[in-house]
Amino acid sequence: MERRTFLRGAVAGGSAAAFGGSLWHGVANAAPAQPGAGPYGALQAADANGIQLPSGFTSRVIARSGQKVTGTSYTWHNAPDGGACFADGTGWIYVSNSEVSPNGGVGAVRLSATGAITGAYRILSSTRTNCAGGRTPWNTWLSCEEVDRGYVYETDPWGVNAAVRRDAMGRFKHEAAAADPVRQVVYLTEDVSNGCFYRFRPTTWGNLSAGTLEVLQMGSGTSGPVTWAQVPDPSGASTATRDQVSGAKRFNGGEGCYYANGTCWFTTKGDNRVWQYDAAAQTIELAYDDSLVTGGSAPLTGVDNVTGAASGDLFVAEDGGNMEICLITPDDVVAPFLRITGQSSSEITGPAFSPDGRRLYFSSQRGTTGSSSGGITYEVTGPFRA
Template identity: 30%
Template sequence: MTDPALSHARRRLLQGSAALAASPLAAAFALAATPKAVGQRTLGASGYGQLFPVKDETTGLPLLMLPEGFSYRSFAWAGERLAGTGEPMPGAADGMGIVKVDGEVFTLVRNHEIFGQDGSFGPAASHYDAPCGGGTVTLRYDRRAGKLLEARGSLSGTLVNCAGGTTPWNSWLSCEETVSPAGHGGFRRGRTFRLERAHGFVFEVPAEGVSDARPITDMGQFIHEAAVVDASDGTVYLTEDNRPAGFYRFLPRQRGQLGAGGRLQALRVKTHPDLRTGLKPGQRFDVDWVDIERPDQGWEAAADGSNAGGTLGVLRQGRAQGASLFTRLEGVFVRPDEIFFTSTDGGDAKAGQVFRFVPSQQRLELFYESPGARVLDYPDNICLSPTGSIVICEDSGAPVQRLYGLTRQGELFELARNNTELAGEMGFIGSFKGAEWAGACFSPDGKTLFANVYRPGYTVAITGPFA
């Protein structure tokens, strides 16, 4: 998600630049625009080469910078009309995944990280808490024709739907990145509001139709970021975007039936109760898991009964049994026998970490750590290419946001750059180059990379000579 403390992030970027200027890494940055420092190693990752402004084949605008030979089409812009209801499509386009493929037609579910209580959208059957404006939109995109076939609301009445993940049974898990009790009230945008239901849960959205808007309470009430299902055994791995945070797994009672309940657990490294700093890339840890006895009790009421309670109820339950601390865990992605996830401000430079977990060995590895904001700052959503390389969405306070590639050899390279400037086109005015990337996901054949530009909110389908 977008960190509200942007001014803080920009200060960190400047501080990181100053630190690097006095370090041996400075020479590497003077030689090339593509970052080449990874962890404590210097690598020669050039990726696909230099980036150039490329015109969008839909609008004709140079919205992105890409390597030579790559092209893209934008679709599903905020403000366009939703099928069925005619409502405007919401903005704040965040996490996204492909839930169905029918030849050249891809069905994607896209999160909308709406903070305000401005009212639900889409069919009423898919509303959880009617005053709330977060949720998901389901998109059907025809790659051969290069156009959007349909956009429809599929879940709403939720809050701050940040990321999530796909399931092997053709659905999307949409995660609320907030924790609030039922009856919580306040004042926002000149309006008073009152939540009718508790928030901080995961919801399932099918590829066809709409969500039943039932929270999966056994998956925990906490500041969720992402969730992904390991197809080998049905385990769901979940990240928490909080300071501090935990890394969790959910063991369902019935495989493929998440709503039937199950057991939530938090990761523990007995030798390292705090994994936020002081680690080295390549360092490995044996792990075990501790049970969360009351997963639906994430809100801690204030002693005076006010709304100023805490959001760490689930983490505190884990910590009481020795669960390890992370900071601001973000994207998570699965491939056979390995789970990758990011910590957006972890590491000694507070610029980001990428962890790798191997279920068969119950082993955690620090796969990558950014040495400073000039290299990579605030890694957020991630996905894996069919060849195993990692695509990282940047969400920092820098004036321009980038998509990065990270090879299995630990080489980091720039894949795309946000170049969005609008002068009334698509109904928006201003520079959006600083808007985060989100929702990256590859088509199964590896030929198309879908991704979102968070603000004003649109999706791109990038094609080219992906290796």
């Protein structure tokens, strides 16, 4: 069966646009994606915001670090990083981490059905280097600390309930999280050069206060079956979590993590790879590897945060490279979707679609200044394919 056959069952539901089907799901030893013409055509000249987009797409600035979000009293945080959207009546909320220390945390901006900003506020404060994270099926945001023996915090996008530290999810240099409601686990990446890929099994699904932390094991290759082993001491008090289980698979700088329809994708920045874990078959393989690109230069480098669209396209943001968000299509084509110009000392963070799939949010973490105080958060609107 061709890979694209699996990719047309997506819906935009709940709190975010679901990622269609399962990219390459169920196909053994599928070749990593290769460069080609993207579905939206060539990038046009940079717009007034310095963003190159395909024809028919437009951008606007939602917020700037150190400035009040338009129409609100909230000052947008420095170094905006991982983010996600949550349905809010007919509108939605975009949450965004702050990757600074010691006072990182998470901010949120509320938007109406027309995209108008109706509020902004803080939902987590006084934490350290909040990098990426992940949304849960019960509509909370997991904000991850990217520091040695960092924590995961469960936050309320509406800002009503206080954030809760989830110690059982382990203490390590957390990067991103992705919930798998079928197997009732949360996958976790670790941002160190010899890091691991984890999953957390809550004792009760929907309650992250207790459970079992496991680490992925496999051979030395890049594809094949995997097993999971329990991490004896998730606190890492005497031995780092990644060093507690013999045979734990090492990944070179775990970054973004995204789950949909039986597959979890995650990126590793040290080797510019996008991995795919088939949760049902318990196998792993490469979806993209810049060193395996043939017939020209690799369009996607500096892989980082990742999200998916209802079409089945995977959107991967660059930390480095040439400040692009690239997409990987169901047909194994990788191509630039947008490029930010004049911000070479920054990185793209926090890509997330509105619940209706018509708007893409993301940030340039350090903007034009190259400083954490220069962050800019954007919205792109256009004819995203369904």
